[in-house]
Amino acid sequence: MKKPPIILAAAFSVVAGLVTLSILFLAPPAQVRDWSGVTGDAERGQYVSRLGGCVACHTLAEGAGPLLSGGAPIMTPFGSIAAPNITPDRAYGIGSWTRDDFAAALLNGAAPDGSSYYPVFPYPSYARMSTQDVADLWAYLQTIPPISTPSQEHDLTWPFSQRVLMRAWKTLFFTPVEFQPDPKHGAKWNRGAYIVSGPGHCGECHSPRGILGNSDAARALEGGMGPNGKKVPSITAQALAQAGWTRGDVAFALFLSITPDGDSLGGAMGEVIRDGARHLTPEDREAIEAYLLDLPGTDD
Numbered sequence: 001m002k003k004p005p006i007i008l009a010a011a012f013s014v015v016a017g018l019v020t021l022s023i024l025f026l027a028p029p030a031q032v033r034d035w036s037g038v039t040g041d042a043e044r045g046q047y048v049s050r051l052g053g054c055v056a057c058h059t060l061a062e063g064a065g066p067l068l069s070g071g072a073p074i075m076t077p078f079g080s081i082a083a084p085n086i087t088p089d090r091a092y093g094i095g096s097w098t099r100d101d102f103a104a105a106l107l108n109g110a111a112p113d114g115s116s117y118y119p120v121f122p123y124p125s126y127a128r129m130s131t132q133d134v135a136d137l138w139a140y141l142q143t144i145p146p147i148s149t150p151s152q153e154h155d156l157t158w159p160f161s162q163r164v165l166m167r168a169w170k171t172l173f174f175t176p177v178e179f180q181p182d183p184k185h186g187a188k189w190n191r192g193a194y195i196v197s198g199p200g201h202c203g204e205c206h207s208p209r210g211i212l213g214n215s216d217a218a219r220a221l222e223g224g225m226g227p228n229g230k231k232v233p234s235i236t237a238q239a240l241a242q243a244g245w246t247r248g249d250v251a252f253a254l255f256l257s258i259t260p261d262g263d264s265l266g267g268a269m270g271e272v273i274r275d276g277a278r279h280l281t282p283e284d285r286e287a288i289e290a291y292l293l294d295l296p297g298t299d300d
């Protein structure tokens, strides 16, 4: 007997509801690190904050606001979201946090109260960071001036305003695993791979996403969408070669924002360079280049 559509629709709703509930009640994935023998170094941590581009999001445009005391709202298709105050202020920043709280935020996208962060905070990439880099970053954040400024409120449209959805998102799409070097390549290439996929979070803009904001690992770096809905070019070795990038060009662009055609890199990439890449050591910019261009002969 053919079932009336209303019964089918009701059955479908019940199943969809049950699936949603079970995803919400599943514990989202989380990683545990071994902290034995790891001591943070604040000076190295300052460098890691440049590697991670924390300043670009968590500070109002350079000069306009105190360091890491909260950034301007970032526009997304779901509304705007502002990076909060992460200075050691006890009331408005993260001054009452422990190192473990900090590590859980960065490596698992989890807040101290157990809720889940929106992946605008690029923890899906930071999850690959080394334990040492996280410890250094934490040590550094203790040393910056505490600023008593409240973070700006998020302004997201319903249902995205419901943070609990991020729990389901993490359960479906988040794989928190520390970076593993590829033994087929040398130290330089692997350092580049670590920066690009981990702290440098290049794929957060340069990799395409599915409709639920999930990053497509199989098409990593093939071009995506940046903040404010701007198109972001592909930076695979093939795409860069086609666009005329050769050895030296990427490292140069990451320092001076100039492409091989003499164009300047602006917008979001301009910020990535100004607040992050420009402050790196030449060796790290060359490592990024060796990885992106997949250069032979640099696998030392």
Ligand code: HEC
Pocket: 048, 049, 052, 053, 054, 055, 056, 057, 058, 081, 082, 083, 084, 085, 086, 093, 094, 102, 105, 111, 116, 117, 118, 119, 120, 121, 122, 126, 137
């Ligand atoms: C692309 C922008 C962006 C970058 C880059 C970024 N963050 Fe954030 N961060 C955010 C946003 C947005 C939130 C708020 C997420 C939410 O409310 O779910 C956040 C939240 C946080 C929190 C939680 C604070 C709280 O009060 O709960 C910490 C800690 C943090 N970020 C640290 C860092 C560190 C350290 C770096 C650099 C390694 C960094 N962030 C880089 C955007 C960014």
Ligand code: HEC
Pocket: 195, 196, 200, 201, 202, 203, 204, 205, 206, 226, 227, 230, 231, 232, 233, 234, 235, 240, 243, 250, 253, 259, 264, 265, 266, 267, 268, 269, 270, 272, 277, 288
């Ligand atoms: C916040 C988003 C964002 C992040 C993060 C980001 N990029 Fe970009 N990138 C862009 C945008 C947008 C452009 C295009 C800029 C333009 O044309 O002016 C771009 C352009 C580039 C280009 C030039 C490509 C071409 O063919 O012109 C390179 C190379 C590049 N990015 C490398 C990187 C690397 C390496 C990282 C990580 C360290 C990174 N990007 C992180 C947004 C981003």
